[in-house]
Amino acid sequence: MPTPLELVHRWSHTYSILATCAFPHKKLLFAGTQDSKILVFDITTYNLIKVLHLGQSTEINTRSSVLCLDRSKDEKFLFSAGADSLVRIWAIGDVTKDSDVAVEVDELATVYSVTDIGDIFSLTYIDSLQTLVFGCQNASLLYLDNVFRRLDEIRKSQECNISRLPHKRYDKFFDSNGPTGSASPPPGSDESSLAMVSMDEEMSSTPSAILEIPAENIVNYAHNGFIYSICELDTQFRDIFQQECADCKERPSQTCQYIISGGGDGVCKIWAFDATAKGDVGMYFCKEMECEDSVLSMDIEFPFLYCGLSDGIVKIMDLGTNQRVSTLSTKQKSDIICLSVYNDYVFAVNEEGITLFHKGQSEVINTNQGRMLSSGIFERIGLNGKVYPNLLTGGNDGSLTLWNIACSACGKDYNLAEIKAASVEPDLVQHVDTEQMLNTLKELISYETVSHVTSGSDYGLASRRCATYLQKLFSKLGASQARLLPVSDSHNPVVFAKFTGNSQNKKKHNILWYGHYDVIPPGDRERWNTDPFKMICENGYMKGRGISDNKGPLVGAIHTIGTLHQQNKLENDVVFLVEGSEEIGSPGFGDVCTRYKDIIGEKIDWILLSNSTWVDSVHPCLTYGLRGVINARVRVSSDVPDSHSGVSGGILQEPTLDLIKIISELQDTSGTINIPNFYSNLKDIDHEEYERFKQVSKVADLKRNSSTEELIKNWTKPSLSITTLSTSGPGNITVIPKVATIGLSIRLVPGQSVDEVKENLIAFLQDRFKTLSSKNHLDIEILNVAEPWLSDPKNIGYEILKEELTKAWDTEPLFVREGGSVPCIRTLERTFDAPAIQIPCGQSTDNGHLYNENMRIKNLSNMAEILYNAANRL
Amino acid sequence: MCRFLIFKGKEPIRLSHLLTRPAHSIINQSFDSRLRLDTRRPMNGDGFGVAYYPTDAELDSDGPCLFKAITPAWNNQNLETLAEKTKSPLVFAHVRASTYGVLSETNCHPFTYHSLCFMHNGGIAGFARIKRRLLAHIGDTYLNFVQGSTDSEFAFALFLDTLEKLGEDPARASGGFSHATLRRALVQTIGYIRDWTGSAVGENSGSGETSPAEPSLLNFAVTDGSTVVVSRYITSKHDEAASLHFSCGSRFVEASPGEYRMERLDRNQDVIMVASEPLTFERGDWTAVPTNSVLTIKRQTILLHPIVDEYYQQDPLYLRSPTLVENKGFMGSVPVAKSVERNVPPLQRDGRLRQL
CATH class of the missing domain: 2.130.10.10 (YVTN repeat-like/Quinoprotein amine dehydrogenase)
Structure with missing residues (x-):
């Protein structure tokens, strides 16, 4: 049985x-x-x-x-x-x-x-x-x-x-006859105090x-x-x-x-x-x-x-x-x-x-x-x-x-x-069945769709199975097209699907939903309270790797559009682009968009995505800006192998020292970044935006970046961070490494061009390196880049979503920008010439990329409700 | 005013958790004048007794271990140490304020006969008038079994005789009587005493005894080592019987030093206690055994049977008068927890009359 x-x-x-x-x-x-x-x-x-x-x-x-x-x-x-x-x-x-x-x-x-x-x-x-x-x-x-x-x-x-x-209440102790044979008045609980007590209780x-x-x-x-x-x-x-x-x-x-x-x-x-x-x-x-x-x-x-x-x-x-x-x-x-x-x-x-x-x-x-x-x-x-x-x-x-x-x-x-x-x-009555979404998510989470820079691993097979599962799901829900678009270098395929709207009267709009089915590796499974690839529902939350980033919001969108279509209520056309390598920088995604543009849609009106969370756990948000990013690896190497500091110390020009010298020149002591023209096109935020940020810092329960000034810095100012530091050799304190490497992560804001900053960075480092007259070699590798994104929070799309969010959550959403980056968002905007809207789904406590990733079920069902109502209005 | 206590648990309990440690333990009840109701005899100082059934199979035959003394219970070093080092799943304990019979160990409860153990809280009114009748009724074995001089011990002898007349052998070392048989024997014993004292009213005893018109208080407890039968009975239609409460739960735990509570996680009755006076400060943990009824502990299940005779009150709301038992010191008090909910309707247990 x-x-x-x-x-x-x-x-x-x-x-x-x-x-x-x-x-x-x-x-x-x-x-x-x-x-x-x-x-x-x-x-x-x-x-x-x-x-x-x-x-x-x-x-x-x-x-x-x-x-x-x-x-x-x-x-x-x-x-x-x-x-x-x-x-x-x-x-x-x-x-x-x-x-x-x-x-x-x-x-x-x-x-x-x-x-x-x-x-x-x-x-x-x-x-x-x-x-x-x-x-x-x-x-x-x-x-x-x-x-x-x-x-x-x-x-x-x-x-x-x-x-x-x-x-x-009769009290056996106080009200009983004492040794004297008569009841003694209970100490401290005479009539008046009792009356007081009962008064309070009545209140x-x-x-x-x-x-x-x-x-x-x-x-x-x-x-x-x-x-x-x-x-x-x-x-x-x-x-x-x-x-x-x-x-x-x-x-x-x-x-x-x-x-x-x-x-x-x-x-x-x-x-x-x-x-x-x-x-x-x-x-x-x-x-x-x-x-x-x-x-x-x-x-x-x-x-x-x-x-x-x-x-x-x-x-x-x-x-x-x-x-x-x-x-x-x-x-x-x-x-x-x-x-x-x-x-x-x-x-x-x-x-x-x-x-x-x-x-x-x-x-x-x-x-x-x-x-x-x-x-x-x-x-x-x-x-x-x-x-x-x-x-x-x-x-x-x-x-x-x-x-x-x-x-x-x-x-x-x-x-x-x-x-x-x-x-x-x-x-x-819910429009979109939460139970069905949970069932789909249960399946989706079970695919271990960790994206890898090198393709062809076991995880790669899981990703492809997952892509096929999504394709079938789209077909089942009534998509007129559902196919897998191959990505170069055998990266995980992009799932494409199209639901055709039935609008006769008005001009149909074309909406593109972007999502991804790949996830970050679970890390040490011991630190998870549950199996990361088995969805568990507890205390109103779903738990599992990828539930918040990005499978949960994705399923919310798929089921909402599917439900509208099945109810014959979908007016606009909706296409889905679901990629499988977002977590490693979306390699090949831009090419796919361009190559299959005729299938996806020549004219897109709105790009929607939900690839981040609220700024706290109580206030729904709409995101209208993201910083861009340049991730680079700077490497200085010597022709001499790793050597002993006792034997070679003082004789060699050491790669590590060279690297530190040039890197230290990237920023001056006040924190200003010395890359030429880095700040030349930056504008200060206007009053309206300042007020918006002030509102966020006032109402939201922010763990970090709690002041308005910190929000401005994090969301609208560029930054430069040293993220990794490594050297060759055994790591012994007496060994001079042959190679020293530093990871750089530069966050960019609107006004800055990725290409310009990239070129200026390389030129600046090479120039500084030259002044050292070193025999060592400098390599600068740009790992991935993303353009900064800034949308107009007052456009009609944001207005509609603001209304729907307000209806669903009974509170106006906060308009926020984020310090992070989504590489594909500008690619999509440019390729399809349409404005993007980012609707965060989960709470700040979702633990995306961390252990015990989770998302509240209510956030999922409200997301579905919001999209259900917004899909025909956009 | 005697007090007794019965413990029956799925797991054995250390005797000190029942006898010495709880602030309102039976031993402390024997001297704690804070809760004194009996103005005539302020102390239960006339000795005590503890009977417990061992857990060791080799020892668990032919009755419990019995420990009695005529010293006041609170002053007994042996009791203190024994209680600390002894565990048992079935315990009978009794502190005595003599109402009948002299101060001697033979007069201390509980009484045992092979596997059987018996104790009494109360008194047979005008016992002198029915003593001869009782002696004539019981067989020689049980007549000769009586060592002391108390009404209680004779009641036990009568019980043993009744049990034998029901076709059982009270001397059976292994015990194992059915709960129905034990209950029948006890109810029958109560029946004899009721009838005899009833018909003795008006007869001249010539001894200046307690008036036989005064009701008998017959809270008896008997066990064969596995089943326990306890009665709460009075030969009166209008007076309340000597107090008797029961409590059951998952565990009996010490919440803070001296303060115990019955942990009740579920409906299980892993721990069952029956006592003249509650041991804990949670009044909700204790339920009064209805007057004129028999409580049976069958394995770990409590059964309640009414004793339906001329003293039974059909009306469930009939309020018996507590005056008699209070005067005689047989009304146990309910210790009060620190926080008491005030906004709840009254319970008879709390002695509140309805003043609506």
Whole structure:
């Protein structure tokens, strides 16, 4: 049996996850924790969007651990209960997506019992009767019927809620009779100070209503052990039971509901809930089934009841005939903490992990979550209306994981119309399916597409496979053309694809998206927390080499255009040029552009790319300028081999010294670069740009270059850096090297011509070298160059994107320039005679080129949303 | 006011974690006047006893190790060192304030009989009036087994006799009685005492004894080394029984010196404690055993059964009066954690009445 579980996402928390509840239509997940919190996750972006604290205390407390969660079918209410013996009712508002995915959560009411019920282990809500049923540590079963009617009554009554709340908690220590036989007033907590405390609390939070369980709704000794589990039986069971109940004294009506409770006493009991004509709900015992061992968990799939017992036993009962059908047993004999069943696939969780039973076979799946404490299956609704069964598991290491159950196990489709009717606000619907993008990225990351200066390595094969994969992807998404353009010297091919727009009315524009599929080598894999070439999704982020630079943004663009095309909404033509050697300076890319210009497009209107990140982790950016670069290697060598400083020192003219002398003349003591005409065409930035930079330095959380002046230097002034320094020989302190080499990286800004600076640099160094009258030889090698790029941030393209970014992120983007360079950007602009726009996708914390490269999923989905809306406007 | 404590764990625990170290340990309860409720007898100074079942299979037969002394528990050097160096997965501990019988080691709880171990918190009202009846009821073996003079020990003898009459051999060295049998025997024992004391009301004992109209407090605990059965019972429909709480969790950990808490990571009951008075300062960790019920620890699972008789209260919200047990010093106090949540509804455990 192939494992049908595929990890979708993993979140981490510092305390155990004890309960989970999914709201598939609202696309939310709720997780109850040991430290008295309910975490709310959004499963479109996988972000933690809210944390609900139980109780007043702000410090960490484990007194109110959340042991069980349930929801109303309409997803308007969440019910939580746990170690504090209280059930809380939360109103879950509609999900909004103004800026961030957000949801209003209000604590509506607290339900309590004056009896000492201990922990509440199980909870279920019967929608049709508005009845909350919960099972407790003291073996009692409690229910509260007509919950919302009761709440309304409380609200209507003139009595103020606040006065009903017993602020003054009886204190056994202070309030007890002391040795003198009389209660002493608690020191330091007299009336006035208590009043103060409660005043403060009222200020800080609206007190919710409290509802007490009436005596007649408490069934003491419903079991003779802790009531670990309660399941609601769906209406299919009603028909079966009503046959049996024909001669029952409390003959239930056609609208009655059944639940089943499982206890530590090894018994499962079925109870009926029935409303009287007046609407009051009564609870009646129907029948019970013996399981011998403690029933720790249950699940139901008509007509079977699955019971998870101690010692790794799962018993399957036929509820129609009250017969035990089958007994399953896990390898490891520990308690079945939780149990979920989906289409005959049984997921039993115990200490060892998940044991999956299906058709007589079993398999153990280790999820690396310590000990798992909670699990649940829900049907996730995809954009296409299909449902994807997902498994959610929580562990004692604080991890919460979401799994896809493979489609062989799902085999069920939702009715699309039904989904539409149930779905939430239309503006919430994503246009581009994040799940599809994640699936594509999972594949794309797995190709180890490291680009090498020398071609033909193993990595080269991976790159070519990746290029082919992209080509196929383009075809699948409906590209009218998708082909690989060969690059000279056997460098990795450029993937070209074209989507044809359907615009009839207006003049179609032609947009070119530039991206690259190659990546920087992962470096020391030990320093990665995850496998760099296996995409892992954690805490709302994707992780893997190339996810931010540049595979993530690339996939965002491909899927967006593909989706528009498939929806027949793409108006403009869009071409993609995806190269495979960007990280080594795009060799041959310019040639390809020129050579295949007729295929790519004679006239391009906009060039788009996303090859950098925001300046911090919160502010979306648009980049309109990049510095250029000249990377050069300067080398001085001697005809004499490496020699000993004791033997030859003082006799030789040493290459290292020559090199240092000439290099030292490149810059004077004040930092001015001495290359002739270096500064001659430079202009100071204008006032408008200064204000723009000032804004950036004011709002952005910049780690480095935080002042406006530093930004100006970094983004608009040229620089010269010595980046490498090496010598020949063994590196011994007494050896005079034959060769000394220095690496130079010169960043250029608009006004400076790459060719001129290059020539002047070479001439300057050669001239300085001449003055040394050295017998040594000087070599200057220009490794790669890029022209500086500066666009007009006020052109129509930037205006459109600014609007779309503002819509998606609910904040205006910062207009930034960058100190770095993208070699191809000017090549493209010149070749296709079109302005380029750079839209950074990820955050500054993405770690591009570093260890643990990552990108937030929300950035990807918002990028797709921005492009979706902008593609037809450009 | 006696106090008892039962520990049952999946893993053995060092006795000092139960007996000596916790600020509110049973030993400290025996002298800590801070939480004193009993104004008549301020100290549980009339000796103590600890019974623990060894982990070593070779030793684990024919009952637990038993250590009793008549010195006050807080003043016993041997207890201090033994507790520090002994581990066991099943411990019965008892500190005594004599209500009946003289101060002697034979009168200290727990009592053992082969694999079985027994202790009592409370008292049989008017025991003198039913003593003859009890002696006549039980077999010679158990009559001769009684060494001391307390009502509690006679109750144990009655339990053993009842167990035998249920067809078991109480002398079986390996123990291993079923939980149902042990529970039946204990409930039956309580039944005899209830019926006998009930019918003794009005009879003249001529000894100036406690009025038999006063209820008997029958918190019994018995174990055979694997199953534990504990009762919380009173022969009254209106008064509360002597306090009894239980707590279960994953681990019993020392959060700061002397301050322990029950670590509850999940629903597992790897550690189960039953005590007259909570040992930790987290009131949420402890749940009261309902009055007139039996708690059973079957392996690491807690079962709760009601004792349904004329003293059973059907109404779950009926508030029994704590006055009697408070006066007699059988009401344990709940130690309070440093931070207490104030905005939560009341619990009966906290003794708060509903004043809405």
